[in-house]
Amino acid sequence: MEDGWYLATYLNPAGVHRPLDVYFRHDNNISLWEKRGRYVTLLRHWEYERTTGQKMHRTPFVAHRDQVAFIDRLLAPTGLRLADMTAVWGTPDLAAGAHPWVEPDTDLAFHSIAHLYSAILLDSDVFFDGTVVGMAVDAGPDRLLDRRFKPHWYAGCVVRRGRVELHPVESPGPLYCEARDHFGLREGTLMALATATGATGRCDREAVLEKCRFDGFDGMAQAALAFREILAQVTGTADADPRFTERENLISAVMKEVQAISVAIMERNTERLLDVGGVDPAAAHLALAGGYALNCPTNSHLMDRYGFRGLLAPPCVGDSGQSIGIALEAFHRGSGGERFHFRFPGPYLGSEDGDLAGALARHARFVESVTDDFDPAAAVADLREGPVAWFAGRAESGPRALGNRSILADPTSSVAKDVLNQVKRREWWRPVAPVVLAEHADAWFEGVRPSPHMLETFAVRADRRARVPAVAHLDGTARVQTLTRAQNPLLHRLITAFHAATGVPMLCNTSLNDKGEPIVDTIEQAMNFCLRRGVRVAYFDGRRVAFRDFADYPERNPAERVRAPFTDVDPWEALRVRAEANPHGLPGTHLYLYLRDLELHDRHDIRTAEGAAAVRAAIDRRLRADPDLWVEVERDREETARQFENFGGAEVVNGRVPVYRVSESSR
Template identity: 30%
Template sequence: MRVLGINAIGHHDASVCLVEDGRLVAFAEEERFLRDKHARGQQPLNAVRWCLESRGLTWADIDAIATPWVEEEFGSVAPPGYREDISFSERDLGTAWARWPANLREFAAAAGARDGTMPLFQVSHHLAHAASAYWCSGFDETAILVVDGEGDRVSTTLAYGAAGKLSVLRQFSTVDSLGQFYACLTRFLGLGSFGEGKLMGLAPYGRPVLEFPEIELDPAGYRLRLDAGVKRWDPVHTTYRTVIDSWIRRFSERFGEPRAARERGRPTVLADWSQHDLDIAASGQSALEEALVHLAELAMRLSGSRRLATAGGVALNCSANGRLAAIPDLEGFFVQPAAGDDGVPIGAALHVSAICGFSPAGERMTSVSLGPSFSPDSCTTALSDAGLSYQTPDDISEAAGEHLSRNEVVCWFDGRMEAGPRALGQRSIVASPGARATRDRVNDIKRRARWRPLAPSLRQQDAQMLLDRGGEAPFMIVADRIAAGWRDRIPGVVHVDGSARPHTVDPVLQPAYWSMIDHFQRRTGLPAVINTSFNDEREPIVCSPADAVRTFVRSSADVLCLGPYLVRNPSAGPETDERR
């Protein structure tokens, strides 16, 4: 059975996945093709075309479509029994397009599908998130925590997965959105939309000395005391903007006027914020972490499980995930690496596959290399079109390791594009972690603020030596602390609080990238490299060789490793003793 999961409601993070007989075999985000970050308002026409073509399929080969929303069908007026019947369930709308939401009819027609040939399943948003966590965790049973801004009127779900079934334990409405609390604090501090990762990075510079009394934790879960003037299960259009306005008003009453947008044509510096601002950031991060730990422990207590799987946009908060990983007596922890709305069609498609009798294998997700790959010929064509000369080293990994040992910055393009927001060795910019100045240079290349941390990639076998908690960390999504003996030796990947977002590399899954780190370590004695996404601050991660060449040439990075080929950047100038 083949199921296409489609996040195509025209909001943000449009994406498509393909599940065959319960196995996730392809995934792509529309932003990577359009070169438009988050692809706001776009339908994923390029993504669906690639998913089909990558498997040699046409629409005639697809058995069902799964979409991770139900609210779109009835707009602002929900039917009776909405919470009980829809907020954690699926709806089979059949094959006739007349029964489908207008936006999905339009998408199907534009994508080349035919009316009446395949059923459409609408999977409630939080059920889809929960399914993406459960089916990819490798756990036979687990407590599940989903937290995001909002989806189908729900902002937090506690659930339980066991024996191939998902059941809801608790749900909390848009009015109680922890995701909106954090997003609004992000905007209040001048970090803009989709700036939550920046707030997470800013928080360690402050002190968690302030309180947010609106967040009331209790034995049944929590409530946000906003007095926003709306009921908890009112339609989304009457609550979403009201909740945002209420948070901004409360922050303003307590902390002063909202901070002006901090990025106006230049990267920010820490001096753009007062110490009080930094304390606000730290306190907001701490409040979020306390709430998430409370809810995770509640989900585990209600389910009787000692395992935890998480998804939803808030699950991209690496620092909070580090707190969750440290819950006492936790026996297993999994964070869906595509935790945001870009990854939610994965859960929708896996859920539909399961209810149709093709249950996923239950294997733990160990790789997100699910997107397009490109042939060597595609690489040489892109280089020739750009007028770039190139070398073909006997061993591209060894050559890259040598350039890294000279303190040069290397753009690395290899294999299938990653799913989710983190570059994990297929589309990465890498550098030596031996000096903070190198971290600053990498941030400058990406046009990012210098205060923002960068992550380490390390060989899997070095995790116990280099990290306090150790263990596998294949997705750069759970914070750990760098072991005390290493912090001064690899300062380029150590944040101000001693933390890092590690990416451990398996030699079987990523032989070339692992080998590059290995060659670098042999030359320098340093057991990690800086790893950040291959893009600049204003664009998505590169997808194709042409994207890689274009971004590389615009940058001041020294070297591009494009498949088996190595290119020096004409704009970077000759090698110097300083870089050596």
């Protein structure tokens, strides 16, 4: 591969997909790379949701030129443009330059392979010199690169000294999706509620595991069957925790069983990979990616049970990290498997904002004071009084605040958790994570390991729990972020001062965002949050800003982000794009199903009269065979249109892309 700048993208195609309400990917993101000789460097990673305000961003552009302009806007601080890239990977209508990726001779979905690479190649020394057991486990595949459903949706691997052996695995992701859709709560909320109550129920876990396999197209039906079995068995047997409602007790009891079965699926995967690879886990690293890898209790359980040397997982383990995996797979393939040097640079890869002066001027009426020099003692005093907004440097990648877009609080006060949940408008039982000085973590948590991306849970030592009631869950564990001075010097300095004053080397750390919106991206958005939610003090790159007169602040909603290019669609432009893509006038339902069925799309070009006629005939046959299909399509289009227009509003719970009855060849 030649030296230069590379851009990996995980985006929805621009064009007729927007007016037809079609999308394939959520959590759209891009990453910028530089290659010089044998050295590969990840320079930036942008998640669209941070810029646009659409949680799990999925809305496409109508015009390709708007897509390019948006990317150029993100690249602008680096002095680069899309046209400067040696190659652009990952999104079909943006692909440019030589692409080393050729569809592997495998029945595994490339989406899962990209997830794998985002974890197994975090450290090239480990990858090329050691042994790695990897698993990519999420809800389902992305077909924009594969163009068809592969037999196996989830990839595992054994890596020995840079040689990757791929194997299919199962995923608990669809099982969690079934719970999400049934209860109308996001997966993270379900995980938290599972451990928040004492409610339990009875379920024959072994029977469910023996009956169901969780892989491939048929795995969705297996997951639905498994969830119905769990729900039916637990309903009526759940013990009640008097602090919670009847519904919360049922959900908690069901999710305890879902979690236990999910862990067993991951054990089944791990043991199969260890066996087929003849691997001693004590001499290997465990690599995890895919949305299910946000399940911290599972990650820690696998590490503890099998005794792996270490955990490899990026902060953006879900689809928001797909562009990183696409690029690392491409660099590995493009190098012909030869060694190159790469080390993940840490999570702070997003946008930065240095316009404090401008934000202060716009909010002058509500600013009480500004202190330029960072005073750790004053910051500790602020933390003892209440939550503090903390905004510094570049935004972190992934869904969890890791100290640059955070709300920090005093972990020694049981009131702190309640206040944080009130500020964030979350349920009272939601746990709060600690960020702890790495050099003191072992004194406070049992069996703790480096956990820089908040992807593991550890038990708070029994003799310490009373000191940190704000971060200890009902089961005595906490979702821990360990922090070194090198990782984040300013935050490390603050926690060190808090430790000196209180004897506790940690702080509560939760994300700086309101309910239903992504983590803030700019100082303007952070100030808006503080003034709406009554956070009295914020620190911006160490500069202290105190606010006042909260009741007079006129805004009641989160600050609007860059939504206009996605929501202010010119109807004439939409008509032009549609006419250009569909000159022979296929009806809306036909066009929608054509775009969704990529096998049919690749076989026939509807811009020709012959192709349009063939597609019309094929879809007419489907509609005659399935009279309910038209109604289903229109319902899903309405739901997608609502999601496309939802920027900074109520959180979208059901994030599934519809999977319609497809031809055998596309499966």
